[in-house]
Amino acid sequence: xxxxxxxxxKVIVQGFTGKExxxxxxxxxxxxxxxxxxxxxxxxxxxxxxxxVFNTVKEAVASTGATVSMxxxxxxxxxxxxxxxxxxxxxxAVIITEGAxxxxxxxxxxxxxxxxxxTIGPNCPGIITAEECKIGxxxxxxxxxxxxxxxxxxxxLTYEGANQVCREGFGISTAVGIGGDPIIGLSYKxxxxxxxxxxxxxxxxxxxxxxxxxxxxxAAYIKEHITKPVVAFIAGQTAPKGKRMGHxxxxxxxxxxxxxxxxxxxxxxGVKVVVSPAxxxxxxxxxxxxx
Amino acid sequence: xxxxxxxxxxxxAKYDVPTPKGLxxxxxxxxxxxxxxxxxxxxxxxAQIHAGGRGLGGGVKLxxxxxxxxxxxxxxxxxxxxxxxxxxxxxLVQKLYIEEGADIKDELxxxxxxxxxxxxxxxxxxxxxxxxxEDVAHDNPEKIIKVAVDPAIGFQGFHGRELVFGLGxxxxxxxxxxxxxxxxLYKLYIExxxxxxxxxxxxxxxxxxxxxxxxxxxxxxxxxxxxxDIEAMRDISEEDADEREATQYGLSYISLDGEIGCMVNGAGxxxxxxxxxxxxxxxxxxxxxxxxxxxxxxxxxxxxIILKNPKVKAIFVNIFGGIVRCDRIANGILEATKLxxxxxxxxxxxxxxxxxxxxxxxxxxxxxxxxxxTDLADGAAKAVAAAKQAK
Ligand SMILES: Nc1ncnc2c1ncn2[C@@H]1O[C@H](COP(=O)(O)OP(=O)(O)O)[C@@H](O)[C@H]1O
Ligand SMILES: [Mg+2]
Numbered sequence: 001x002x003x004x005x006x007x008x009x010k011v012i013v014q015g016f017t018g019k020e021x022x023x024x025x026x027x028x029x030x031x032x033x034x035x036x037x038x039x040x041x042x043x044x045x046x047x048x049x050x051x052x053v054f055n056t057v058k059e060a061v062a063s064t065g066a067t068v069s070m071x072x073x074x075x076x077x078x079x080x081x082x083x084x085x086x087x088x089x090x091x092x093a094v095i096i097t098e099g100a101x102x103x104x105x106x107x108x109x110x111x112x113x114x115x116x117x118x119t120i121g122p123n124c125p126g127i128i129t130a131e132e133c134k135i136g137x138x139x140x141x142x143x144x145x146x147x148x149x150x151x152x153x154x155x156x157l158t159y160e161g162a163n164q165v166c167r168e169g170f171g172i173s174t175a176v177g178i179g180g181d182p183i184i185g186l187s188y189k190x191x192x193x194x195x196x197x198x199x200x201x202x203x204x205x206x207x208x209x210x211x212x213x214x215x216x217x218x219a220a221y222i223k224e225h226i227t228k229p230v231v232a233f234i235a236g237q238t239a240p241k242g243k244r245m246g247h248x249x250x251x252x253x254x255x256x257x258x259x260x261x262x263x264x265x266x267x268x269x270g271v272k273v274v275v276s277p278a279x280x281x282x283x284x285x286x287x288x289x290x291x
Numbered sequence: 292x293x294x295x296x297x298x299x300x301x302x303x304a305k306y307d308v309p310t311p312k313g314l315x316x317x318x319x320x321x322x323x324x325x326x327x328x329x330x331x332x333x334x335x336x337x338a339q340i341h342a343g344g345r346g347l348g349g350g351v352k353l354x355x356x357x358x359x360x361x362x363x364x365x366x367x368x369x370x371x372x373x374x375x376x377x378x379x380x381x382x383l384v385q386k387l388y389i390e391e392g393a394d395i396k397d398e399l400x401x402x403x404x405x406x407x408x409x410x411x412x413x414x415x416x417x418x419x420x421x422x423x424x425e426d427v428a429h430d431n432p433e434k435i436i437k438v439a440v441d442p443a444i445g446f447q448g449f450h451g452r453e454l455v456f457g458l459g460x461x462x463x464x465x466x467x468x469x470x471x472x473x474x475x476l477y478k479l480y481i482e483x484x485x486x487x488x489x490x491x492x493x494x495x496x497x498x499x500x501x502x503x504x505x506x507x508x509x510x511x512x513x514x515x516x517x518x519x520d521i522e523a524m525r526d527i528s529e530e531d532a533d534e535r536e537a538t539q540y541g542l543s544y545i546s547l548d549g550e551i552g553c554m555v556n557g558a559g560x561x562x563x564x565x566x567x568x569x570x571x572x573x574x575x576x577x578x579x580x581x582x583x584x585x586x587x588x589x590x591x592x593x594x595x596i597i598l599k600n601p602k603v604k605a606i607f608v609n610i611f612g613g614i615v616r617c618d619r620i621a622n623g624i625l626e627a628t629k630l631x632x633x634x635x636x637x638x639x640x641x642x643x644x645x646x647x648x649x650x651x652x653x654x655x656x657x658x659x660x661x662x663x664x665t666d667l668a669d670g671a672a673k674a675v676a677a678a679k680q681a682k
Contacts, residue, residue, distance in 0.1 A: 075513060101514035103442070103484055106410055110443060125613075139613035139644050154559020159611045159643060160667065180559070182407050209559060212407045235562035238569045239578070240547060259566075276570045277563035278668035 001200040002129035002174040003149065003191070004092060004118075005068060009133050012060045012090075013038040014081045015072035015097075017048050024072065024096070024137050025049060031134040036064040057088035067091045070126065070135050078122060079104035086115035094135045095121035095185070105183040112185070119185030125155040125177035136177065146171015148284055149195035151188055152207035153180040153214075154235060157277060161205050161233070164281025170288065173201040180209055188218035196226050203229045203288050205280060206271070210236030211257045219265035229287035230271045233280055234259040292510045295339045297388040298524045299488075299506030306479040308472060310503045313390030315339065322364035325389040326357055333392030336363040338384040341529040343491070343507060344374030344423070350384065353392060360389065375423070385528060393502055398492035399458065400424055401473065403480040405487075406439055412480060413439045414473060416454050420492035442481060446474040465499050472501050483521060484514035533596055540592045541582050549574025550678045552597035552606040552635075554590070556581050556615070564609045567667060573675035576603045583615065587626035594631045604681040607674035608639045609667060617641040617649035625656050636660045636677040640670035 005011075011028070015021040016038020026049055029035050037052045037060050044055030054060040057069065069085045071078065071093055078100040085093045093112065100122045112119050120127055126136015130143040142159055144166045152158040158177045165172060176191055178184055188206060195201045204226070208215040215234060222230055237259040267273045274283050297315040304310060314325035326334050338350030345351050350372045354360040364387055373381035398420035406413035416436045419427045427434055436457035438450050451470030460466050472493070480488050489507040496502060515522045527535065537544035543558065547565075551573050555561035558580045565575040577597060581589050590608075597603055610620050620641055628637070637660055641649040653663045662677070664670030 076516065099513045101484055101517075102405060102486070102511045103481065103514065106405075106442060109410065110441075137613070142643065152559070154557060154563075156555075156557025156560035156611045156613070157563055159613055160560055160563070163611070163642065182405055183410055207559070209562065217408075233563070235559050235566060238547075238565045238575055239562055240545075276567040276668070276671075277560070278567050278666065278671065 001198050002132065003194040003198050003201070004174065004176070005127055005129050005133045005135060007032065007132040008034070009068055010034050010036045010064060010066040011068045011070055011135055012036060012057070012064060012066040013070045013072060014057065014085065015074075016040050016053060017043055018072060020096075021072035022049065025070070027140070028070070028134050028136075031140040032131070033133045033135060036066050057084045057090065061088045061090065068135060069093045071095045071097060073097060075099040075101070079108035082108040082119060083111045086112045086117040090117055092118045092120070093185075094126050095119060096124065096126055096137055097121075098123040100181075102182050105181065109183055109185060120176060121179045121185060123181050124179030124184075125158055127174065127176045128172075129174045130172045138175070138177070142166065143175060144171040147173055147200060147202040148205060149173050149198065149201040149203070150175035150205045150207070151191050152177055153209045154207060157207045157233070157235060160277055161207055161280045165205065165284050168281040168285045170284060173198060180211075182212070187214050189214070189221050192218060192221055192226055196228060201228065203231065203284055205284060206230055206232040207277070208232065208234045208262055210234070210239055210259050210262075213257060215262040216265050219262070219269040219271065222266070222271060223269035229290070231274065231280060231283040231287060232263075232266045232271045233274050233277050234262045234266075235277070237275070292512055292515060292521075292525060293341045293529070294508050294510075294521070294524045295341065295386065295388075295526065296337065296506050297339055297386070299508040300503065302479060302483065302508065303503055303506060306475045308475045308479070308503055309501060310506070311391045311393050313388050316364070316387045316389055317385070319361060319364045319368060322368070322387050322389050323357060323361050326354070326360040329389065329391050331356075334360050335390045335392050336360060336367055337388040337390060338367050338370070338372050339386035339388050340372055340377070340382040340384055341526070342374050342376035342382055344376050345372060348372050348374035350374070364389075382529070393494055393504060394497045395494045395504075396497050397495040399495065400427070400491045401476065401493045402487065402489040402491070403476060403485070406437075409439050411439050411441050412477065413437050414450070414454065414477060416458055416473070418458055420494070424489070424491060440477055446477040462499065465495070468499070468501050483518060484511045485509065486511045533599060537579070537592075537596055540589055542589060542593055542596070543578070543580040543582070544596055545578040546600060547575055547577050548602070549576045550602055550604045551674050552576045552579075552600070552603040554579050554581060554593045554597065554606065554608045556583070556610050560609065560611060564607065564667070564671070567671040568607065568675060571671050571675045573671070573678055576600055581610075586619070587623040587630070590620070590623045591627035591630040594627055594633055598631070598633065598635070603635060605635050605674050605677040606633070606637045607670055608637060609670055610641050612641060612643035612645065612649075616645045617643055618645045618652060621649035621652040624661070625652070625658070628658060628661065633660065635681065636662060638662045638664050638670050638674045638677060640664040640667060642666065
C-alpha cells in the first residue's frame, strides 16, 4: 500500500514532447512509472519515447485509461492544461511547472474541485511511491521503500528528509512535494488522513515553510485525527520579515505565518518538531522506536 | 514587483477610481512647474519611494504657497528617507509627486490582497485609516472588515453592502459612492494581476466624496509577461542591486547581516541551511538559492556576490544534487575558485546523485580552503567553526 499512486497507476504527460517533459518522462519510465502516453496538440498520432501522442487529454484518456496526468506545459498554459485534464475525467493532476500566475491557478483549482480532480503543485517536485511509481522530477534513487510518509512544500528539503530517513535504516511509503506557491492543490490537511489510513505508513514527516497558515491548519487536524507519530520541520526561522525567500509563498509580513507560530502549534498538537532539518532522520528513528 | 504611488494613481485613474490631481517631478524646477499647473491653494509634496510610512518619516509635507512647494521639494528630493518599511539604511528619494491638497473629513483604509486560506481575493476595509494597518490588526482586529470575493462571480452588490454597513456608512449617497469605489478597485486588482493594493488613507472629503490619498500596488511577478504596460513601470533604482544582479543569473539572493555566506539549491533547503547555521551558534550572511542549474558559471557568480559582503568569514555550499549530478557540481566549484578569488574557507557538502565521485574530486583537487563535509549537520558545524576561527 501507499497513497494516491502505485505501480498500477497509468499516467499521461501533458507537454510530453517538450524538452522538460521528455527528459523527466523518460526518467519516470526508467523508474518504473507506467507512462502510457502524452498530449501535445498537433502531434496526435505520432509516437514519443515509445508511447502514443494525442492532441487532447480526452483522446488520451479514452485510448489509454490513464487516471493521472503529469503537467509540464509552460507557465502561461498551465491553467488551460489543468482544466482540460479535469474536463477529461483525470483523477489526479501533478503540476510540475514553475511560474504559473496566481490568478490562473485560482481559477484552475476551483474548476478541478468542481470536477473532483485532485491536484498537486504547481511548482513542486511531484509525488513518488518508493520503488513503484515516480511522477515528477525528484531523484528516484534516494527513495528506498519503507514506512514513512512525507509531505513537503520544498523540493530539496523533500530529498534531504527522505535521504536522512533512509540513512537511518528506514524508508519511504509515499512522498508528496506539495509546492510553496500561494495557491496549491493537495495540502497537509488532505494528505494526512490518507497517510493515517495507509497501513504501510507508520510515521509521517511534515516539512513546512514560513508564510500562509497551512501548517497551522495541519496542527489542528493532527491534534484531532492523527494517531501516527509526526515529525515536523519549518524552514525560515531565520528569514527576515517582509522578505520573499524564493518561493512566492515564503514571505512573512505582519507577524502571520512565522516559523515560531507554526512550530508552537505543531508542538502543542503532539508533533515532534525539530529546529534543524539535519535532525529529521534522528527524530523519525526516535518516534518509530517508541511505537 | 512594486510600483510608486504616482504610478498606482495612474492605474486608478484609468479605472475611474477617484484620486486628487497630481504630477510627478524629478527636479525642483519641475515640482514648481507642476504646482503651478495644478493651481492652489494647497499642495502636498510627496517623496516617491517603494515603502510606506513616508508621512511619519518626513517625506510627505503640506505647502501653502509656490515658494513653500519649492522649499519642501528642495528638502525632500535627494534626502534619504527612513521609515518603518525601509530598514535602517533608508531609501534615497529620486522622485516627487506634487498633489493638490485634499479636504479631509475622515480617514479610512481599503485594500485588496489574496486570502491564501480561502484561495480568493479579500477586500479589507477599516475606519482606522491613516495608521499602520498591522497595528490595527494587532490591537483592534475587529476594526478590520474582510470581504472575500470569488472571482467566478466577481464583485456583487452584497459584497458592497457588507463593506458599507461594516464601516458604518449610513448616508445612501455615500454608500453608493463607496461601493462604486470598491468595485472598481476589485476590478483593477483582477485585471492587472495585482498581488496587493493598499489605499491608506482613503479619505472622505467635506462633500462626502471618497478619494484615494495614497496608493500602493504590488504585482504577481509570474503574470508580468501579459502586462507590458506594468512591466514598463519597473523602477530599477528601487531594487537591491545585488539581488537584481543575482536574478539575471537565475540566482535568488537576499543579504542578511551574519558572517556565513550560504549557497544552496532550492529555497526550502536554503532557508533550512540558514536555520541550521543559526541553531549551531553561527549567523547566516545571506539567502542564496542557485536553483536547478548549479554550474561553474552560476557558482562563480554566487561566490562573487557573497564575497561582496565584507562581513563574510566562511562560505557554506550546500547542494542536494537530484537531477543535477554532484560530480558536475564539484567540478563547477573547482572551476569557480579559479574564476573568483575566494579568500575565505569554503565548506562544501554535496549529497545525492554521484556524491561519492564528487567527494573524490574535491579530495584530489586538494585546494587549501575548500573543506568537504559529509552531511548538512557536519557542513554547518564546520562552517560555524571556520567563521569563529577567522575572528
Ligand atoms: N493630497 C493630500 N492632501 C492632504 N493630505 C494628504 C495628501 N496626501 C497625503 N496626505 C496626508 O499625509 C499622510 C501620509 O501620506 P501617505 O500618502 O499616506 O504616505 P505614507 O503612507 O507613506 O505615510 C496621509 O495620511 C494624509 O494625512
Ligand atoms: Mg499611507
